[in-house]
Amino acid sequence: MTKRRLSARQIERIQAIQERRRERLATRPELALAEIDAELAPEAGRVVVRHGAHLAVEDAHGQLIHCLARQNIGHVVCGDRVVWQRLPDGQGVVTAILPRISTLSRPDYSGRDKPLAANLTRLAILIAPEPEPSGYLIDQYLVAAERIGVAAIVVGNKMDLLPTSAERDAFQARFAHYAAIGYRTFWISVLEPQSLDALVSELAGQTSVLVGQSGVGKSSLVQHLLPDQAIQIGRLSQATGLGRHTTSAATCYRLRGDGFLIDSPGVRSFRLGALDRAELQQGFREFRPYLGRCRFGDCRHTHEPDCAIRQAVAEGQIAPERLANFHHLLGD
Ligand SMILES: Nc1nc2c(ncn2[C@@H]2O[C@H](COP(=O)(O)OP(=O)(O)OP(=O)(O)O)[C@@H](O)[C@H]2O)c(=O)[nH]1
Numbered sequence: 001m002t003k004r005r006l007s008a009r010q011i012e013r014i015q016a017i018q019e020r021r022r023e024r025l026a027t028r029p030e031l032a033l034a035e036i037d038a039e040l041a042p043e044a045g046r047v048v049v050r051h052g053a054h055l056a057v058e059d060a061h062g063q064l065i066h067c068l069a070r071q072n073i074g075h076v077v078c079g080d081r082v083v084w085q086r087l088p089d090g091q092g093v094v095t096a097i098l099p100r101i102s103t104l105s106r107p108d109y110s111g112r113d114k115p116l117a118a119n120l121t122r123l124a125i126l127i128a129p130e131p132e133p134s135g136y137l138i139d140q141y142l143v144a145a146e147r148i149g150v151a152a153i154v155v156g157n158k159m160d161l162l163p164t165s166a167e168r169d170a171f172q173a174r175f176a177h178y179a180a181i182g183y184r185t186f187w188i189s190v191l192e193p194q195s196l197d198a199l200v201s202e203l204a205g206q207t208s209v210l211v212g213q214s215g216v217g218k219s220s221l222v223q224h225l226l227p228d229q230a231i232q233i234g235r236l237s238q239a240t241g242l243g244r245h246t247t248s249a250a251t252c253y254r255l256r257g258d259g260f261l262i263d264s265p266g267v268r269s270f271r272l273g274a275l276d277r278a279e280l281q282q283g284f285r286e287f288r289p290y291l292g293r294c295r296f297g298d299c300r301h302t303h304e305p306d307c308a309i310r311q312a313v314a315e316g317q318i319a320p321e322r323l324a325n326f327h328h329l330l331g332d
């Protein structure tokens with residue numbers, strides 16, 4: 001583990017724990033030191049269920065503990081790595097959120113970013129021949145992934161609906177421009193388990209979310225990716241006392257093999273918030289080599305002379321539908 005300097009607040013917390021340890025030693029001399037430490041020592045864990053104020057935290061041994069979060073620590077979400085302490089009644093209290101490597105968030109009613117899931121490493125965008133895919137929606141998810149530094153992949157599901165290889169090729173060709181700019185693409189059918197192998201390897205060891213239009217097969221894919229889901233849900237609801245509500249809670253499932261999959265209504269309904277031109281441009285990764293090379297610094301890439309972006313479209317370096325979606329997102 002890397003050594004980090006403790007903040008004044010962390011030092012204060014440790015001192016408070018030491019103080020309580022001394023108190024407990026004085027008042028309960030029959031307890032062994034180790035027992036006192038077990039009750040008071042902060043531990044690191046990962047939040048695997050969040051439902052309102054109720055959390056299930058997985059400790060280093062894979063045990064789940066029903067916790068509540070201390071109020072002033074910020075909004076705890078699934079995937080968060082946290083510091084928590086066991087309380088004498090067996091439940092726990094989360095006292096701090098450890099730094100996040102990524103955060104998927106959406107603006108709340110007041111326009112402030114509200115986190116939905118933390119520490120993601122993969123955003124899997126599901127499409128299918130049915131419902132009709134929307135390149136506009138795919139590009140929104142891709143911009144979101146670029147902005148939070150999470151690798152996005154495009155997963156075409158329900159390929160069984162396209163029985164001939166000509167139909168499959170035609171469908172895949174419509175999305176070839178994503179692979180050309182470095183987004184990995186997968187062609188699967190949840191009805192053909194062997195078609196999932198490459199995707200399963202891609203998600204191994206990662207913390208992923210599935211996003212996409214209603215009806216593309218997110219629930220069906222989740223069921224195929226998780227080992228016995230009924231057992232997982234039973235284990236999670238036992239730890240949180242949430243009962244059947246666990247299925248509507250934000251949940252971080254363990255994938256078959258290795259890795260995690262975070263699923264929740266909030267994550268599923270995630271949409272890109274409003275961005276300005278500069279922010280949006282950065283979200284289109286293949287634009288980056290051309291940014292700053294238009295004749296005008298404030299070029300809108302619509303009709304201006306010497307526009308490097310439109311030049312790149314003309315030369316086949318940028319797909320025309322990507323530039324169209326960029327304009328659409330800006331409301332041009
Ligand atoms: N033929 C075929 N049908 C599929 C496949 N995957 C899912 N479906 C069907 O597509 C329908 C929608 O699947 P869901 O898993 O509910 O889709 P979803 O993305 O979770 O939808 P929402 O919950 O509305 O967001 C269901 O009737 C599934 O049985 C597939 O690979 N092939």
Ligand SMILES: [Zn+2]
Pocket residue numbers: 294295299300301302304306307308309310
């Ligand atoms: Zn331009």
